[in-house]
Amino acid sequence: MTALLSQLGLGRQSLFGSLMLAALVVLIGLIVMAVAEKAQIRVANVFFVNLILVFGLQITMGNSNVANLGHITFTGVAAYVVGILVLPLAIKATGIPNAPFGLAEVLIHFVPAAMIAVVFSTALAFITGLVLTRQTGIAYTIATLALLVIVHTVLTNWVDLTRGPIAMYGIPIRANTVSLMLIAGACAIVARLFRDSRWGLQLRASGEDVLGAEASGVSVRTLRLVAWTLSGFVLSIGGVMYAYMVGTINPKSFYFDAVFLTLAMLILGGMRSVSGAVVGAVIVTLGTELMRWLEGAPVIFGGKMPQIFGLTGFFLGVVIVLFMALRPDGLVGDEELDEMARRLWRERRTKGAKEQAQESET
Amino acid sequence: MDYVIQQVLNAASIGGEYALLALGLAIVFSVMGLVNFAHGELITISGFTMYAIFIFAAPTSAWGLLPVGIIAAIAAAVVFERVAFRPVRNAPATTGLLTAFGLSIVVKNFFVSVVGATRPRAVPTPDWLSSHIEIGAVHIQTLQLLEAAVTAVALMALLALLRGTNIGLAMRAAAKDFNTVRLMGIRANQVVLAAFVISGLLAGLAAVFIMARRGAVDPFMGFTPVLKAFVAAVLGGFGSLGGAVVGGLALGAAEVLFQIILPESIAGYRDAFVFLFVGGVLILRPQGLFGRKHQFGDKEG
C-alpha cells in the first residue's frame, strides 16, 4: 500500500488530508441524519449527489484549469444505463416495450447493474477523451459542450430505449443518506489523491500552458486523458446514485441546469482544491434552499434535482460573475484546508520561536 | 435544378446566420481573448426588446421593430463589456469564459423571473420577410435571400472597416499585441468597445432574422444558434475571422446536407451528426480549418 502510494507520488499528508475530507463529508451526513426532518434529508441527499458530481468536475477542471462544460454527460449516460438495467419488467413492458438489444426483457440486480453502468459510462469517457484531449483551450471547452449536446440529443431522440423526453420512472430506490454520504466520502478521497498524485501535480503545473509543459517532457495530453477518464468514472457513480436516489430520470436532469449548478459550486469554493468543492457545494445548497424559502416555494421537489430557475438562478449567475471578478480562486483558493491549517500552524510556531529567540537575545 | 438552388440558398442563409454570430465571437476573442458565452443572450435581449416595444408601444407596422432589435443587441453588448467583462479583462481565459457563462445565466433567469414563464411569446415581423418570390421556376423565401445578402454586405463592410480605418487596423493589431497598440496612443477601451459594438451589431442582424423565422421570443432562444456559432468558429479556427465565416457557411452546408441525406427515422439526430462531423474534421485538424497551430500561446507573451 505505502509502496503504491509513493509510486503515485503521494505522501502521508495527502492520505491524511483525503481521509479528513472524507470524514468531513460523512460528518455532514451524520449531523443531517441526527437533526433533520424528512424534507431536509431529501435536500441532503441531493447535496451528496451534487457533491459527487462536483468532485468529478474538479478532477478535470481543477487540475487542468480549462473549463469543462460537458461533464454531466457521463452522469446522464450512467443514470440511463442503470435505469434501463434495473427497471422492473412490468414497467418496461409499458414504458419501453421496444427497447433494442432485447433490453425490455433484461433485469439485473442493482449492484452489478451499477457496476455495468459505471464501467460503460467510464469507457465512453475514455473513448471521447481520446478525441477531446487533443483539443486545447477554447476548442476543448466547446468540444465538451458539443459532447453534452450530442448525448442529450441521443437521450431525447432514442425513444425506444429511453422514452425520449418523457421521464423514465419506476427505478427502484436503492440509495439513502448513509450510502450517499459514504460514496461521496470515497469520491472525495479519489479526487484528493488524484490532485496530490504525480499526475495531478504535473497537470496542474502545466496549467493552460500546454506547449510549455509538452516541451518539458510531460505528455499533457496523456495526463488530461487520465484526468478526464477518472472524472468520468466519478461522474458516472454520481449518475448511478442519482438514479437510485430519485427513481425517476429524464434527459433534462442531465443538461444545462445541472452543469451550471455544479459549476457554480466548484467556482464558489475554488476549483483548484477538493476542499473547495465541498465548501462550494455546502454554500450553494444552503443558499439555494434559502432562496427557495425566501421565494416562498414549498420544498416539494421530492428529492429531484432542484430546478434552477428564476431568482435562484439569477443570483447563482451573479455569484459566478462576482467571484470571477473579485475572487477567481474561490473561497478556498489553491490550498486544501488541511494544507492551509498545517501552514498556519507552522507559521505560528516559527513566529513563536523567533519571538522567543529575540527575547532571549535582549 | 430548382431543388438544388433551393438547398444551396438554404445552406447560405443558415450558414450566413452562423457566420454572423461566429464572426462576433471571433472579433471579441481575437481582440481581448474573451470567449463570450453570453453572446446568445444578445439575441435574447434583442428579441425581448422587440417584444416589449411591440406590447407597450404598439407600433402600427412591424417595420420599426427591426432597428430596435439591432440597437438593443448593440447596447446589450456594450453594457456586458462595461459591467461584466472589463473587471476580468486581463484575467486568464478561463476566468473570462466562466464570467460570460455566469452572465448568460443571469440574463436568462432575469427573463424567466421578469416575464414569468418560459413559454414563447409571439412577436410580429414585417410580412414581406416571410413572403416568397418566384424566379423562373424557383420558389424563394424573401427571408433567405435577404439573409444571404445581408450577411454578404455585412462581411464586406467589416472587411472595409478592418482594412481601411484606424480603429479597424487597431483591432487587428490588438489581436496580437494590445500593449503596443496602446503605445500608439490608441485607447484600449475604444478598441474593445469597437469589438463589442461590432459583435453586437452582427448579433442584432442575426437576431432579427431569427425572430423573423420563429416569430416568438423565449429566454432560451439564443442558446442553440450561438452553440452552433461556437462550433462553427472552432471548425474555422477560433479567433480567425476568415475561419468564422468559412466555418459558419460550412456548418450551414453540413446541416442542410444531413437534413437531406438522413432518413426520416433518425432526422432528430441531425445536430448530433453535424457535431460528430465537425469532431471528425477537428481530429484531422485540431487547430481548425484556418487556425494557426499555436495561436493560444501567441497572446500570452
Next chain:
Amino acid sequence: MLVIDQLSVSYGAIKAVREVSLRVEKGEIVALLGPNGAGKTSLISAIIGLVPASGGRVVLDGVDITRRRTEDIVRLGATVTPEGRHIFADLSVGQNLRLGAATRRDRDGIAADTERMLAMFPILRERFASRAQTLSGGEQQQLAIARSMMSRPKLLMLDEPSLGLAPKLVEQIFGLITELRTQGLTLLVVEQNAYDALAMADRAYIMNSGRLQFSGRSEELLASDDLMELYLGTGTGVHAGAAS
C-alpha cells in the same frame, strides 16, 4: 521634461526596480545602461504606464503621470519604441505608420511626416505596401522608430534600438538619434551597447539589480576606465567594442 522620483516596480515578489530617481531635461539625450535583468525595460514600462509602479512618482512636463493610462501618457507627448520592436506584423508598413499617427487629426501634417519618415528610411518607401512581417530585423527596427516618430512625441524612449543589428546599422540608428535631437526631440535611450551610446549621449545612468548605480556626464564615464570597468564590467560588449 521628465522627472522620476523614487520609482519602484515589482512583479509579485520580484523587485525589478528599486527606488530609482532620475531626470531628463528638454533636448537632452540620456543613456540608460546596465546588464541584462537590471530593470531598464521595467523602468521604461512603468514610465509609460504599461506596468504599474509600486512606489514613487513620474512627472512629465510638470504633470504627474504615475497612475495615468499608457494611451493618455502617449497623448501627452511621450512614447516608447519597445524592446524587440513589436511592429504590427500582419499590417503593411504603411498601415503601421498610419497607426503611429492614430492620435493626430491633421491630415496634411500626417502626410508630411510620413513623407519625412520615408525620406529618412528609404527602405520603408520601397516596402510600403508589404506586410511588416516580411521585413528584416533591421528594417523592422527602422519601422518601429519611424512609427514612434509619427505621433510627434516630445520625449522618445528607445528600448535597445541596436538589439540584433549589424554594426553598420547601429551606426545609422545612432546617427539618426543624434539627428532627431537636433529637431528638438528629447531622448532616453536604453542600451547594452555602452560605448556607442555614451558617445552620443549627454548624460548616462547605470542600473544594476534594480538600483541606480551611477549617474553623470557621458564624457566622465568614457574618460574613466575604472568607472567603465566598475559599472559596465568586462565582456559586456563594451570591451569587445573597445578592442576593435
